[in-house]
Amino acid sequence: MASEPGLRLVHGQGSGGDIDVLLTRVARGDSEAFGRLYDEVAAAVYGLARRVVRDPERAEDVAQEVFLEVWRKAPRFDRSLGKAKTWIMTIAHRRAVDAVRRSEADKRHDQHAAPDELDREEPGEAVIRAEEHGAVRDCLDTLTDLQMESVRLAYFNGYTYPEVATLLDRPLATIKTRMRDGLIRLRDCLQGA
Amino acid sequence: MSDDLHTLSGAYALDALSSDEAREFEGHMGDCASCGTEVLELREAAASMGASEALTPPPALRARVLAAAERQPQLPPLVTRFDGAGKKRRWRRIALGAAAAVLAAVAGVTVTQTQGGPELSRPVAAVFHAPDVHSTQVRTSNGGTITVATSQRLDEMAVDTHQLPGLSKAQVYQLWSIVAGQPKSAGLVTDVAAGQAMPLPPAGAEVAITIEPAGGSRQPTSQPIVVLSPSRV
Numbered sequence: 001m002a003s004e005p006g007l008r009l010v011h012g013q014g015s016g017g018d019i020d021v022l023l024t025r026v027a028r029g030d031s032e033a034f035g036r037l038y039d040e041v042a043a044a045v046y047g048l049a050r051r052v053v054r055d056p057e058r059a060e061d062v063a064q065e066v067f068l069e070v071w072r073k074a075p076r077f078d079r080s081l082g083k084a085k086t087w088i089m090t091i092a093h094r095r096a097v098d099a100v101r102r103s104e105a106d107k108r109h110d111q112h113a114a115p116d117e118l119d120r121e122e123p124g125e126a127v128i129r130a131e132e133h134g135a136v137r138d139c140l141d142t143l144t145d146l147q148m149e150s151v152r153l154a155y156f157n158g159y160t161y162p163e164v165a166t167l168l169d170r171p172l173a174t175i176k177t178r179m180r181d182g183l184i185r186l187r188d189c190l191q192g193a
Numbered sequence: 194m195s196d197d198l199h200t201l202s203g204a205y206a207l208d209a210l211s212s213d214e215a216r217e218f219e220g221h222m223g224d225c226a227s228c229g230t231e232v233l234e235l236r237e238a239a240a241s242m243g244a245s246e247a248l249t250p251p252p253a254l255r256a257r258v259l260a261a262a263e264r265q266p267q268l269p270p271l272v273t274r275f276d277g278a279g280k281k282r283r284w285r286r287i288a289l290g291a292a293a294a295v296l297a298a299v300a301g302v303t304v305t306q307t308q309g310g311p312e313l314s315r316p317v318a319a320v321f322h323a324p325d326v327h328s329t330q331v332r333t334s335n336g337g338t339i340t341v342a343t344s345q346r347l348d349e350m351a352v353d354t355h356q357l358p359g360l361s362k363a364q365v366y367q368l369w370s371i372v373a374g375q376p377k378s379a380g381l382v383t384d385v386a387a388g389q390a391m392p393l394p395p396a397g398a399e400v401a402i403t404i405e406p407a408g409g410s411r412q413p414t415s416q417p418i419v420v421l422s423p424s425r426v
Contacts, residue, residue, distance in 0.1 A: 029267055035259055042255065047248035056251075063250060064258050071262040075270045076327040082233050089240035090324065097208045136245035154209035155239055156246075161204040173200075180203025180235075187238035 023084040027074040034071060041085060042067075045092045051156050052096035062099050066092045093155070100158035139189035147182030150175050202228055206235035216319060216347070223318015269424050313353060317388035320344050320351035333357065333402070333418040341400075343393055343423050350400070350423055351390040354382050360404065367409045369417070371399040381409045394423055 019040050025033035045066050050059040069091050077087060140148060146168070153164045165175040198221040204210050205218050222228045313321065320326065323344035330340045337357035343350045357366060366382040368389055379391045379400065394400060401417035403410075 027267075027270075031259065031262065034262055035255070038255055038258060043247040043249050044244040046250035046254070047246040048243040050248055051243075051246045060250065060254050063254060064261060067258045068261055068265055072265055072268050073325075075267050078327055081326070082237060085244070086233075086237045086240040089243045090236055093239070093243055094208055094324075133245040133247065136241050140242070151203075151207065151242075154204065154207040155242060159209065160211060161207075161209045164209065173197075176204050177200055178203075179207055179209065180200050183203045183206060183235040183238050186242065187234050190238055190241055 019088075020079070020084040023070075023074055023077055023087075026071065027077060037070070038067060041088055044085075044089060048089065048092050049096045049099075052093070052158055053099050058099060059096075062096050063092070066095050069095070097158040135190060136186075139186050142189050143182050143185055144178075146170070146174075147178045147185065150178040151182045151186070154179060199225060199228060202231050203235060206232050206239050219322045219324075220315045220319045222322035223313050223315060229322060312355065312386040314384075314387035314390070316349070316390040317351040317353065320347055320349045320390055321353065323347050323349075331419055331421060334416075335404070335418045337418070339402070339419060341421055341423065345393070348393050349390055350393045351388060352382070352402075353388045354385045355388065357382075357385050359385065363407050364404050365407050365409060366418075367403050367405040367413070369401040369403065369413060370394045371401055371420075372397075376401065376413050378409060378411070381405075396424065398423070 019037065022033050022037040022040065026037055042063070046059060046063045049062040049066070050056065053059050053062055066088070070088055077084065081087070143151065149168060150161075150164055153159045153167060154161060159167065161176050161179060162172060164179075165172045168175065198218060201210060201214065201218050201221075205215060210218060222232065321328065321340075321342045323342075323346055325346045326342050326344050328340055328342040330338055332338055335358055337354075339357060340353040341350065342353070352368065354366065360366065366385065368379040368382065368391060369376040370379040370391070371377075372395060379394075380389055382389045382402075391400075399420055399422050401413070401420045403413045403415050403417045405414060
């Protein structure tokens, strides 16, 4: 991984429908479709896992758990409850956060960092941004600092909202409100994008 | 329901609640149709944020994942058709006979987050709004419809019974869990609007509903209006 991570562009808008179709096929036990589904979302799943758990090997483990859960539960995926990709990313996030919380004690030490430090990018690590991802960045920029910090500390660092309140030294009620209105702003911005 | 709980939708969508709070919030969603929709949309926004961190995994991961999946059985869909063969117990045969026509109408129909309306009891609503919920609508032989939801995370199953025909005061709907052909009461539906929750039955078990005399019966005394196979989650 050190020199050339073999980057591949992640498709933007167009792939959402494909992922839904692929998941429907996976639900029927189609392992070829599962391979293609992997190709479509592996970078998103692994990238999120990597961002949350940090350690590359553990991120791989998390990604593997995520795909196995997707494989196992595909027959029960309920399309009325949202897009397939959202479902997969929700599983990925939950698994990643669980992994971080499991090793909270040793992990949290070096992450007791200032919020701005948490936003850093790993040097030498290229993050691919297709158009869709540029839109996310632009939309995140429309959030207030407190909204952004609250949302990011929870989503990317796995902190609970009371922990975020402590880290940012703000009242609980403020933080949970900022998480909500921050996400609402992000949603509205992405819908308009 | 309090504004206070409602505003947790953001923290919930970010997985930033403790498991107790998450459960409480899921209960709240049962009282708040708009919350389910909001959570869905906020999760989608969060997922976009997650996807913006895309990073190509090491190439070896693909083969490992596919090989691991090869060894992993998939979960069956929530409602499965019975094989109908080799059933020994008389009651079960009756149950299957009654259920055959009913199950033919099962279309694997799914429900939305707002399913059930605001009157569902809290435990029932909690299952319907669990993040890993799977739900299906099933017609019953007495002309009604039930919606069944299961959540592996909560280890619970719930039945929304508000679309079942009303019964006289002398009768009650009773839930049964059938393990190895043996029906065991899983509770009475005392309020059809509220529905009924029960622990997720063990693998291979079936769940039936019968109409029984008020107060319920120790064993089913009538043919079931529906039989389901929720299977193992």
